[in-house]
Amino acid sequence: MAEARGMWCVPCLASLEILQELCRTEELTCAALGIGRGELTEYEVEYLCGFKKEKGTAYYLVKWKGWPESTNTWEPRRHLHCLGLIKQFQEDQRAFHVQVKAARKVKLNHCRARDQGMAFTEYVVRKSMHRLALKCWEEQLNRKKNHQGKILVENEVDFEPPPLDFHYINQYLPSRGINLTREPLVGCECSDCLVEKCCPEEAGAKFAYNAERKLRIAPGKPIFECNSCCRCGPLCPNRVVQKGTLYDLCIFRTSNGRGWGIKTLQKIKKNRFVMEYVGEVITSEEAERRGRFYDSKGITYLFDLDYVEDEYTVDAARYGNISHFVNHSCDPNLQVYNVFIDSLDTRLPRIALFSTRSIKIGEELTFDYQMKGSGDVSITETSETNGPSKKQRRMECKCGSASCRGYMN
Known part of the structure; x- marks a missing residue:
């Protein structure tokens, strides 16, 4: 939502997927939503949110860019040419298992394998959506800055x-x-x-x-x-x-x-x-x-x-x-x-x-x-x-330097 100077802005109530779907339906492009001409006529992998093996073949659950989650499909590895997204998915998978092991050590996680699978799907989707939000913000910052450095x-x-x-x-x-x-x-x-x-x-x-x-x-x-x-x-x-x-x-x-x-x-x-x-x-x-x-x-x-x-x-x-x-x-x-x-x-x-x-x-x-x-x-x-x-209550310093004064003010 555009903001007039001196006014507060509010977040849009529609989700990113809904806005992307509206653009696709109305054949409109929007750089902020990641919808260009290519997304209107072609299928592009936005992120991967699931993995399984059937008869020795690896399949990934694909979220398509500009399409709602209801259109997600399982695709064999050989159909995917997004090596970066596959690597990112595998890194998220390792990070999730590290968290599960850490939780088990302090006896905080006793869920079954099936429940862990559901938890991982939720984790990887949330992580992917989070990265997309940060990427969108990064692009916005670079459009607005007027200096040479990225x-x-x-x-x-x-x-x-x-x-x-x-x-x-x-x-x-x-x-x-x-x-x-x-x-x-x-x-x-x-x-x-x-x-x-x-x-x-x-x-x-x-x-x-x-x-x-x-x-x-x-x-x-x-x-x-x-x-x-x-x-x-x-x-x-x-x-x-x-x-x-x-x-x-x-x-x-x-x-x-x-x-x-x-x-x-x-x-x-x-x-x-x-x-x-x-x-x-x-x-x-x-x-x-x-x-x-x-x-x-x-x-x-x-x-x-x-x-x-x-x-x-x-x-x-x-x-x-x-x-x-x-x-x-x-x-x-x-x-x-x-x-x-x-x-x-x-x-x-x-x-x-x-x-x-x-x-x-x-x-x-x-x-x-x-x-x-x-x-x-x-x-x-x-x-x-x-x-x-200006004038603040004393706050603990967390800089970690050898010369740390203990407080920041």
Whole structure:
């Protein structure tokens, strides 16, 4: 269901299968439902939900894409050319048996083989539907993001679905009454911004990057990048944050109760820009009101923009980008910096996350919600659902680092 700005959305009451069947009946295509021209005229395996052997022949129960479950059919292995789905089915089968064995050890499962077969069918169908929902969300996120890096979604821990009331945005979204002026009044005329007197020096700051766009200033120092009025081109070394995330990242479900997290799918070198923290810009008074509500729910995503004045706050609870899912750590690999590009309003800096050390492929990305040593920015984390907060009750930290403080705020 489409959402008007400022309004809440509600989930559709019709199931995915019903909507797909309606599309097929009416001969309509819908990318969001996975119904293209091919699905209207051809049969495609959506997932496998059963297995049996008859007279030495292996059969799989097939759920056909765009067709209701009532049309599922048993097909011999030789008819199927979906090796990936067969492998996935076998992995689910092994995972299910591991769960059954674990349950037996604590005497929680005494069901017969027939009951286990029914339980496995239910498990594999639920798992397949869950993967389809995550895949649909992944495609949606990649359609909405405007940066180079791809976004993947992974959950091999539980059946937690995509968040229903989270909307991906690429830049600050001002709440009513807040004006975010993005048009600069003046720009540099440098032919080589790295050696000439450029935007940072005009603002009384140090040039933040070297020739390879690697950060070279200490935490707490502001970053002033060249803006849309500057004569330097897109290859200028002083254009980094504005180019967006360059790395492929994965939203994944953590296994220790910290909710969703972010891991990198590419190696990230030290002092490199990774992502920007964006959300809805609200007043500090509104942040106090929302903070009380978030406290009652044990969640919050409030980030104070207190570089000079504590007038505005970024709330990434409903509107945000991939940084919405970054977890806290007492030994983080990301550091927050205040950035100014088109707007020089010191009340409204952009928030950029840079790597503090070399980060390996598959490593989770984290930052310290208390932001020690990062200047005037002050934030803390509160909950499983990953978010910095204003004033919160003390919450236990689960980062697992050797230097863990025990609490996140």
